[in-house]
Amino acid sequence: MDTIEIRNLTKDYGNGKGIFDVSFTVKKGEVFGFLGPNGAGKTTTIRHLMGFIKSRSGECMINGLDCFMEREKIQKILGYIPGEISFFDDMTGTEFLSFAARYRGMTDTEKQKDLLERFELDTKGRIRKMSKGMKQKLGIVTAFMHDPDILLLDEPTSGLDPLMQNRFIELVAQEKAKGKTILLSSHIFEEVERTCDRIGIIKNGKIMTVDSVETLRKRHMRTYTVTLDSSEKAKKFAKDFSGIAEGVKVTLSSMQSLEDIFLDYYGGDGNDK
Numbered sequence: 001m002d003t004i005e006i007r008n009l010t011k012d013y014g015n016g017k018g019i020f021d022v023s024f025t026v027k028k029g030e031v032f033g034f035l036g037p038n039g040a041g042k043t044t045t046i047r048h049l050m051g052f053i054k055s056r057s058g059e060c061m062i063n064g065l066d067c068f069m070e071r072e073k074i075q076k077i078l079g080y081i082p083g084e085i086s087f088f089d090d091m092t093g094t095e096f097l098s099f100a101a102r103y104r105g106m107t108d109t110e111k112q113k114d115l116l117e118r119f120e121l122d123t124k125g126r127i128r129k130m131s132k133g134m135k136q137k138l139g140i141v142t143a144f145m146h147d148p149d150i151l152l153l154d155e156p157t158s159g160l161d162p163l164m165q166n167r168f169i170e171l172v173a174q175e176k177a178k179g180k181t182i183l184l185s186s187h188i189f190e191e192v193e194r195t196c197d198r199i200g201i202i203k204n205g206k207i208m209t210v211d212s213v214e215t216l217r218k219r220h221m222r223t224y225t226v227t228l229d230s231s232e233k234a235k236k237f238a239k240d241f242s243g244i245a246e247g248v249k250v251t252l253s254s255m256q257s258l259e260d261i262f263l264d265y266y267g268g269d270g271n272d273k
Contacts, residue, residue: 003028003150003181004049009058011044019044019205021058026183031176033196034185035262041205042185043083046154049183050080062150079148081156083185085139093123093130093138097145104146112145118167132159140168144175151175151182157191169194189259199258201265208265217255224252 004026012018019041026032036042047053048060051071060067062074087096097112106112116123119137127135136159143151157165165188172182172195186192192199193213200210209216228234228248238245243252256264 001028002026003030004032004060004062004183006045006049006060007058009045009048009060010056011048011053012056016204019048019202022202022205022207023058024200024207024210026181028181029176029179030198031172031182031184031196033192033199034183034202035192035199036202037187037266040202042202043154044205045202046083046152046183046185049152050078051075077148077150079143079146079151079153081139081143081151081153083154083158085135087127087135087138089128090126092126093121093134096127096138097123097142100142101145106146109145111147112141115141115144115171118171119164133161133164136160137164140171144171149180151180153182154185155187156184157186157188165191189257189262193258201262203265213258216258216261222253222256226250226252 002025006025007023009022010018010020012020017039022041022045024032034042034045044053048055049062049067051067051074054068063077065074067074088099091099101109101112115121119140121134121137121141123138127138130138136157140156143153143156157168160168169191172184176182176195182195184192184196196213198210198212199216201208226237226243226249228237228250231245231247234245234248234250237243238250241250241252243250
């Protein structure tokens with residue numbers, strides 16, 4: 001069953017900016033990685049799912065509900081981390097979490113307490129005085145604390161140190177084990193590799209591929225041929241490096257990392273901010 005459905009979604013801002021004929025689905029209980037540099041269309045796609053903007057054509061649905069027409073219903077069942085988090089800066093972190101809990105109608109704060117401990121976040125201070133990393137942690141706690149079944153996460157670990165990034169990866173793995181559906185936009189390849197079932201790569205507003213990490217690696221496998229002085233040396237070399245020897249030649253295969261695969265799709269263009 002598909003929890004998230006995006007069909008031929010288009011939003012043209014002009015000058016080649018926007019998203020064009022974007023289609024993919026996210027199954028119930030799946031973690032879907034959404035990769036692309038700044039300006040590629042990830043955030044625009046996620047904002048459509050949140051019902052913040054209306055597409056020029058195409059459709060996007062969550063649990064069979066139209067994301068724009070029925071956005072109020074959808075937003076009640078989501079956890080969301082925006083790419084650029086904005087808070088009420090005059091509030092303390094504690095006041096903001098209390099505000100968010102009242103908005104969500106929360107009565108159980110056990111998950112909130114667990115998340116605060118996990119990310120070692122002190123919420124007593126005013127938000128305007130918090131570092132980028134502290135604000136990001138506050139965003140994570142806010143998105144997860146009401147135990148939503150669906151999470152839309154746009155660069156969720158931006159500004160976090162490696163220890164906290166790892167704790168976030170562990171959190172996503174735990175939520176996935178509970179059957180949560182997660183769309184994760186990220187620049188951190190290890191984060192995506194360790195958490196995602198499938199990956200969509202977007203370039204210049206268009207989907208380049210959607211597949212599992214394993215399938216992508218097989219498709220982008222590199223093969224090398226090495227010629228040795230003798231068949232005996234070739235056999236030994238093949239044994240040492242898991243190759244296939246044929247006479248004096250040895251064929252070696254190497255699976256690429258997710259980062260290498262991503263760069264293959266972008267052809268060395270760099271990002272397209």
